Amino acid sequence: MANLPENEGAEDTSCGFVALIGAPNAGKSTLLNQLVGAKVAIVTHKVQTTRTRITGIGMYEKTQLVFIDTPGIFEPKRRLDRAMVSAAWQGSADAENTVLLIDARKGITADDERIIKALQKIERTVILALNKIDGMRRDSLLALMAKLNETGVFSDTFLISALKGDGVNDLKAHLASNAPKGPWMYPEDQLSDTTMRILAAEITREKVYLRLHEELPYATTVETESWEDRPDGSVRIEQVVHVERETQKGIVIGKGGSMLKKLGQMAREEMETEFGCRVHLFLHVRTTERWADDKTMYQDMGLDFVD
Numbered sequence: 001m002a003n004l005p006e007n008e009g010a011e012d013t014s015c016g017f018v019a020l021i022g023a024p025n026a027g028k029s030t031l032l033n034q035l036v037g038a039k040v041a042i043v044t045h046k047v048q049t050t051r052t053r054i055t056g057i058g059m060y061e062k063t064q065l066v067f068i069d070t071p072g073i074f075e076p077k078r079r080l081d082r083a084m085v086s087a088a089w090q091g092s093a094d095a096e097n098t099v100l101l102i103d104a105r106k107g108i109t110a111d112d113e114r115i116i117k118a119l120q121k122i123e124r125t126v127i128l129a130l131n132k133i134d135g136m137r138r139d140s141l142l143a144l145m146a147k148l149n150e151t152g153v154f155s156d157t158f159l160i161s162a163l164k165g166d167g168v169n170d171l172k173a174h175l176a177s178n179a180p181k182g183p184w185m186y187p188e189d190q191l192s193d194t195t196m197r198i199l200a201a202e203i204t205r206e207k208v209y210l211r212l213h214e215e216l217p218y219a220t221t222v223e224t225e226s227w228e229d230r231p232d233g234s235v236r237i238e239q240v241v242h243v244e245r246e247t248q249k250g251i252v253i254g255k256g257g258s259m260l261k262k263l264g265q266m267a268r269e270e271m272e273t274e275f276g277c278r279v280h281l282f283l284h285v286r287t288t289e290r291w292a293d294d295k296t297m298y299q300d301m302g303l304d305f306v307d
């Protein structure tokens, strides 16, 4: 056969969009990475890790599935929270299939109830993925499943462990069987449509979330200011860690610069693995008092600025 671009001309391919929604910390980003088979979204033990919609691309036989990871849906208070909630619902509206993840260990939380009510209101059915079943008792899972199915918003139920991968392939097969016939949207080997600049900023933000405690992570954002491909195949990346207050700056920098150095080292190592090349990373810390009210910052994060 001639060298056709992508799978043009193929008649037996399918391509579908799938949104992953759920309360903060339910395991959406872990599931996304598992479905794609690579790390495209950052994962931490903290709530509200994901801020923007992240697309991951996975193949199942001749079906391409385009997954949209969304920020956890919770009660929005700050402007950034509102933008995140709006991104999550938008992601779901754009997709043919929506998977609602519920942390089985927590049972049905107030956040879950809020999401289910919203789905009932718009009369949308979604796929239920009861997550974190690893180490859980079957009878309590079945009771939870029965209770959730009384809500009438679920077309199908899957019991999964996004962390261990249990049940994920069955879910993927089901999503593939729901995908409409049609050509693929992306090359077969593409894993994400997130730009390298955003990915690099997310990697550093993950390290900030992992190393710094309490409110600090939520008061920070990371911006890739410059990206330069060097002739020797390496990249030079300059990033700014924005904090809201001068005192927070000191914490991010640490004694004699020790924290910043550690953050930079962890981020650089991961970038080198992800990008497959040497990385020269330069981190700066800047106090940008109202970054969470700054329109351009939202554009950089891929979020809409909502009033």
Ligand SMILES: Nc1nc2c(ncn2[C@@H]2O[C@H](COP(=O)(O)OP(=O)(O)OP(=O)(O)O)[C@@H](O)[C@H]2O)c(=O)[nH]1
Pocket: 022, 023, 024, 025, 026, 027, 028, 029, 030, 031, 042, 043, 044, 045, 046, 047, 048, 049, 050, 051, 070, 071, 072, 073, 131, 132, 133, 134, 160, 161, 162, 163, 164
């Ligand atoms: N035991 C267990 N832990 C899990 C599982 N899936 C996710 N986790 C953990 O749950 C935490 C949250 O996972 P994330 O994937 O970041 O959750 P999220 O839904 O994307 O969170 P937000 O982006 O904050 O909305 C991490 O510590 C994960 O390792 C699972 O199947 N089993």
Ligand SMILES: [Mg+2]
Pocket: 028, 029, 030, 041, 042, 043, 049, 050, 069, 070, 071, 072
């Ligand atoms: Mg997430």
